[in-house]
Amino acid sequence: xxxxxxxxxxxxxxxxxxxxxxxxxxxxxxxxxxxxxxxxxxxxxxxxxxxxxxxxxxxxxxxxxxxxxxxxxxxxxxxxxxxxxxxxxxxxxxxxxxxxxxxxxxxxxxxxxxxxxxxxxxxxxxxxxxxxxxxxxxxxxxxxxxxxxxxxxxxxxxxxxxxxxxxxxxxxxxxxxxxxxxxxxxxxxxxxxxxxxxxxxxxxxxxxxxxxxxxxxxxxxxxxxxxxxxxxxxxxxxxxxxxxxxxxxxxxx
Amino acid sequence: xxxxxxxxxxxxxxxxxxxxxxxxxxxxxxxxxxxxxxxxxxxxxxxxxxxxxxxxxxxxxxxxxxxxxxxxxxxxxxxxxxxxxxxxxxxxxxxxxxxxxxxxxxxxxxxxxxxxxxxxxxxxxxxxxxxxxxxxxxxxxxxxxxxxxxxxxxxxxxxxxxxxxxxxxxxxxxxxxxxxxxxxxxxxxxxxxxxxxxxxxxxxxxxxxxxxxxxxxxxxxxxxxxxxxxxxxxxxxxxxxxxxxxxxxxxxxxxxxxxxxxxxxxxxxxxxxxxxxxxxxxxxxxxxxxxxxxxxxxxxxxxxxxxxxxx
Ligand SMILES: Nc1ncnc2c1ncn2[C@@H]1O[C@H](COP(=O)(O)OP(=O)(O)OP(=O)(O)O)[C@@H](O)[C@H]1O
Ligand SMILES: [Mg+2]
Numbered sequence: 001x002x003x004x005x006x007x008x009x010x011x012x013x014x015x016x017x018x019x020x021x022x023x024x025x026x027x028x029x030x031x032x033x034x035x036x037x038x039x040x041x042x043x044x045x046x047x048x049x050x051x052x053x054x055x056x057x058x059x060x061x062x063x064x065x066x067x068x069x070x071x072x073x074x075x076x077x078x079x080x081x082x083x084x085x086x087x088x089x090x091x092x093x094x095x096x097x098x099x100x101x102x103x104x105x106x107x108x109x110x111x112x113x114x115x116x117x118x119x120x121x122x123x124x125x126x127x128x129x130x131x132x133x134x135x136x137x138x139x140x141x142x143x144x145x146x147x148x149x150x151x152x153x154x155x156x157x158x159x160x161x162x163x164x165x166x167x168x169x170x171x172x173x174x175x176x177x178x179x180x181x182x183x184x185x186x187x188x189x190x191x192x193x194x195x196x197x198x199x200x201x202x203x204x205x206x207x208x209x210x211x212x213x214x215x216x217x218x219x220x221x222x223x224x225x226x227x228x229x230x231x232x233x234x235x236x237x238x239x240x241x242x243x244x245x246x247x248x249x250x251x252x253x
Numbered sequence: 254x255x256x257x258x259x260x261x262x263x264x265x266x267x268x269x270x271x272x273x274x275x276x277x278x279x280x281x282x283x284x285x286x287x288x289x290x291x292x293x294x295x296x297x298x299x300x301x302x303x304x305x306x307x308x309x310x311x312x313x314x315x316x317x318x319x320x321x322x323x324x325x326x327x328x329x330x331x332x333x334x335x336x337x338x339x340x341x342x343x344x345x346x347x348x349x350x351x352x353x354x355x356x357x358x359x360x361x362x363x364x365x366x367x368x369x370x371x372x373x374x375x376x377x378x379x380x381x382x383x384x385x386x387x388x389x390x391x392x393x394x395x396x397x398x399x400x401x402x403x404x405x406x407x408x409x410x411x412x413x414x415x416x417x418x419x420x421x422x423x424x425x426x427x428x429x430x431x432x433x434x435x436x437x438x439x440x441x442x443x444x445x446x447x448x449x450x451x452x453x454x455x456x457x458x459x460x461x462x463x464x465x466x467x468x469x470x471x472x473x474x475x476x477x478x479x480x481x482x483x484x485x486x487x488x489x490x491x492x493x494x495x496x497x498x499x500x501x502x503x504x505x506x507x508x509x510x511x512x513x514x515x516x517x518x519x520x521x522x523x524x525x526x527x528x529x530x531x532x533x534x535x536x537x538x539x540x541x542x543x544x545x546x547x548x549x550x551x552x553x554x555x556x557x558x559x560x561x562x563x564x
Binding site: 002004005007008009011015016019086087088090091092093094095096097098253 | 270271308309311312329330331332333334336338340344345347348349353356357358359361362363364365403
């Protein structure tokens with residue numbers, strides 16, 4: 001294991017995060033806080049609770065998850081896309097590093113950043129909406145796994161993309177719709193039966209429900225199902241990355 | 254091979270890019286430990302492709318490369334640790350500081366932090382004052398030096414310089430040459446590509462010429478010059494000539510300088526250069542010359558001849 005290389009990549013990526021702290025940390029926290037204010041405090045008071053949880057509190061896990069998903073994907077994809085774009089990738093390709101070390105460095109940094117964001121957003125939410133966490137370890141588990149999985153997925157996008165447009169296309173066309181339809185703002189049981197079925201194909205639904213269960217103990221599925229789904233996605237992402245590195249796909253001519 | 258005289262062994266290396274471009278055709282060569290090898294060749298010859306395969310940036314289509322005994326594909330970790338690469342393109346980070354980018358390089362190549370070494374490298378390259386500057390604020394020549402500093406950050410035993418002096422002014426070029434010599438003295442093997450023939454002539458121990466994906470040859474510099482060395486004798490004429498006189502037709506003579514000089518080309522390696530006889534014949538033909546100059550053909554002439562001849 002080239003631990004120095006992992007540290008070098010990690011340190012480099014974290015420095016980039018802190019250099020752009022406004023854009024990478026302040027902005028997402030602020031945006032999510034606006035949701036808390038509008039939906040939690042302002043509108044939430046006029047909407048009835050769901051499954052015994054006040055609407056303001058009900059949407060917090062989903063909102064945090066939503067924000068973490070998009071931040072993780074964008075961090076994960078930018079980290080590896082930038083050196084490809086600027087040409088500095090030559091150094092990574094000529095370095096004595098194994099794929100796994102590159103992945104740990106980049107995905108680790110992207111996931112760390114998302115975790116910091118997640119914790120900050122949860123802390124901020126407490127100012128606007130009272131909520132409790134019934135299963136803190138599960139909560140943390142979901143937080144960490146989501147950060148890692150989404151960052152890994154972002155990393156794949158970053159390798160695949162060969163233009164800034166391609167870098168944005170999957171987050172905008174696929175991930176955002178899936179997260180908005182992922183049950184952040186509602187319980188699946190509130191949907192018409194046919195949509196309840198269709199929704200089951202959306203992996204985000206399982207994430208949001210599992211995460212919400214760790215807060216309030218309410219979920220549309222068993223928590224084990226949620227956990228299995230996220231682990232499966234993570235495994236798929238790793239398998240894909242493995243293929244990418246073994247074949248040199250889009251990285252080596 | 255470790256410890257032996259050969260540090261890099263390239264064996265029938267070929268590369269065909271996905272686009273179908275054949276950039277290397279069965280290239281074989283051995284690079285000696287501690288030498289400076291210059292690779293010359295016109296644009297698109299395949300120099301960068303060769304370097305990139307050795308460094309792991311491009312996958313070979315067939316053939317193999319061993320670096321100090323380590324196969325660059327199978328045993329890439331051991332091979333790459335020994336190598337530092339300064340790429341042809343000026344690809345640098347923009348917002349990072351000089352210091353953090355060289356520190357990054359050192360870590361990436363598996364070495365623990367060593368501020369003293371990094372300071373030495375930056376000072377040698379006159380970059381120490383700029384260590385906290387963002388790279389994007391540096392001039393092109395400075396960025397080139399930052400790339401060199403990055404390549405040297407992990408104390409490589411082999412240094413690839415892909416056109417290190419392209420777009421670099423005369424002073425900096427002298428500095429770089431001095432740096433390369435110093436590195437060689439410390440035992441580093443250096444492979445450089447260049448379009449400046451004087452650079453190869455001045456720096457290299459051996460010179461390889463690549464053209465159209467093939468290694469035309471690889472020779473000791475002095476031997477190469479001797480082997481292919483032609484000399485020229487130019488006679489400055491009192492009166493210009495319209496053509497080479499009949500009486501001298503059997504000599505290999507050409508007119509130069511608009512008929513104002515008569516040029517004799519000969520092989521400097523043979524015993525009888527034929528100069529004495531030629532001068533007699535010239536006098537008998539009634540040609541008066543005011544000055545005589547002889548000139549050795551430079552590597553540049555050799556290079557142009559070769560590339561023309563084989564293409
Ligand atoms: N990534 C690539 N994909 C397709 N073709 C490539 C690629 N890189 C290089 N080539 C082609 O391979 C050939 C050799 O290119 P290479 O860069 O090795 O030449 P070079 O000798 O370094 O030239 P120069 O002196 O201009 O730097 C050229 O025809 C080039 O267009
Ligand atoms: Mg080149």
